[in-house]
Amino acid sequence: MSAAAICPITAGETRSATALHIEAGEHLIAAYAARSSGPTLIVIAGMHGNEGAGVRALQQLAFLLQPLQDQLLGRVYLIAGNTRALRKGVRFIDHDLNRAWTSANLDSSGRSFRERSVEGHELTEIDQLIDQILVTAQDEVYILDLHSTSAGGRPFATVGDTIRNRRFAQKFPVRLLLGIEEQLDGTMLEYLNNAGAVTLGFEGGRHGSPSTIDNHVAMTWLALVHADVLSADLVPDYDHQKRRLEAWSTAGRILEVRYREPVMPGDGFVMDQGFTNFDPVDSGQIVARNNRGPISAPESGMILMPLYQKLGEDGFFIIRTVAPFWLWLSGVVRNLRLPAVVHMLPGVSRCPDHPETLLVNTHIARFLPLQVFHLLGFRKRRWSGNRLVVSRRRHDTDSPFKRTDGR
Numbered sequence: 001m002s003a004a005a006i007c008p009i010t011a012g013e014t015r016s017a018t019a020l021h022i023e024a025g026e027h028l029i030a031a032y033a034a035r036s037s038g039p040t041l042i043v044i045a046g047m048h049g050n051e052g053a054g055v056r057a058l059q060q061l062a063f064l065l066q067p068l069q070d071q072l073l074g075r076v077y078l079i080a081g082n083t084r085a086l087r088k089g090v091r092f093i094d095h096d097l098n099r100a101w102t103s104a105n106l107d108s109s110g111r112s113f114r115e116r117s118v119e120g121h122e123l124t125e126i127d128q129l130i131d132q133i134l135v136t137a138q139d140e141v142y143i144l145d146l147h148s149t150s151a152g153g154r155p156f157a158t159v160g161d162t163i164r165n166r167r168f169a170q171k172f173p174v175r176l177l178l179g180i181e182e183q184l185d186g187t188m189l190e191y192l193n194n195a196g197a198v199t200l201g202f203e204g205g206r207h208g209s210p211s212t213i214d215n216h217v218a219m220t221w222l223a224l225v226h227a228d229v230l231s232a233d234l235v236p237d238y239d240h241q242k243r244r245l246e247a248w249s250t251a252g253r254i255l256e257v258r259y260r261e262p263v264m265p266g267d268g269f270v271m272d273q274g275f276t277n278f279d280p281v282d283s284g285q286i287v288a289r290n291n292r293g294p295i296s297a298p299e300s301g302m303i304l305m306p307l308y309q310k311l312g313e314d315g316f317f318i319i320r321t322v323a324p325f326w327l328w329l330s331g332v333v334r335n336l337r338l339p340a341v342v343h344m345l346p347g348v349s350r351c352p353d354h355p356e357t358l359l360v361n362t363h364i365a366r367f368l369p370l371q372v373f374h375l376l377g378f379r380k381r382r383w384s385g386n387r388l389v390v391s392r393r394r395h396d397t398d399s400p401f402k403r404t405d406g407r
């Protein structure tokens with residue numbers, strides 16, 4: 001399918017390469033779709049409208065990719081997220097677009113949300129655009145989602161915990177954070193990951209900082225190479241792009257989320273001043289306040305994404321380094337397809353309608369530590385009576401897009 005079928009502009013045509021100029025509802029910044037048989041890379045920026053740095057980066061890249069389009073080995077789509085919020089420079093207008101990708105909003109029961117709210121329109125437009133890209137994919141689909149944060153600190157990538165996502169993410173010389181999307185409901189990447197794409201989020205730095213744009217540009221060049229869409233020797237100053245991002249040694253490069261501080265409207269949440277990403281915190285240390293009093297860190301680790309802006313549902317996260325042995329072990333057991341048979345254990349049963357969800361009777365299965373489920377990729381968990389409900393992502397090890405006809 002050519003890009004012309006999904007947007008009035010044709011493949012290879014670009015919008016402005018310099019100014020942040022976005023029309024409401026015009027999501028496609030550029031598309032290079034001539035080589036339809038190769039892998040697809042979709043890069044999205046500005047899902048939050050106050051994060052214009054990613055959109056500026058994609059506008060620059062659209063300009064830079066134009067002379068290279070004949071040498072692309074697959075399809076590339078550069079997409080702007082919440083266009084109406086980007087025009088106003090606000091995180092969102094009615095709802096957080098990056099929490100709106102729920103089945104309730106996307107199926108027939110979500111019609112009122114889709115028709116009556118600003119983000120409902122945005123959701124419909126982006127979903128239709130991406131859907132048309134996915135249904136015409138003939139090889140692996142990679143999705144990179146560019147964000148920025150209100151606090152300072154080095155960039156990092158967020159990885160939904162599937163083996164395919166991990167394999168892609170580990171090619172990038174940045175710190176990797178596992179499991180953050182599993183803490184949140186309705187993120188775009190979780191939805192698209194469950195649709196079968198390999199997904200990677202990237203927090204490129206502080207909102208509005210010029211270096212954040214450069215980080216996004218570097219990350220996207222590397223994504224083009226690691227998705228096998230562009231040869232590294234065609235990237236302008238590839239080594240420089242890599243060096244820009246690689247500020248971390250291998251030790252402590254992979255982290256996981258241990259805790260999320262939820263923020264509800266009217267909570268009066270205020271983060272204590274001075275925290276930046278990856279600052280160490282001790283268990284019991286007071287880090288924020290709300291209407292009910294001081295808020296302390298529930299465990300020791302590092303602080304991530306402390307909320308220093310008005311809008312947001314996540315006050316801060318506590319993260320910790322993951323031991324390389326643990327990662328290796330979980331890769332081994334998941335490649336052995338052990339998650340597919342774990343429901344045979346006593347006290348564990350499969351949810352009839354959702355094969356990726358398990359019901360655990362904790363009276364019977366109490367000898368199974370939570371970490372076992374974690375190891376097998378069941379990162380989402382909630383309680384229902386005395387039963388623990390754990391679920392994992394679909395498409396952990398196999399791609400639904402890759403042809404199996406021997407090509």
Ligand SMILES: [Zn+2]
Pocket residue numbers: 047048051147148
């Ligand atoms: Zn964001």
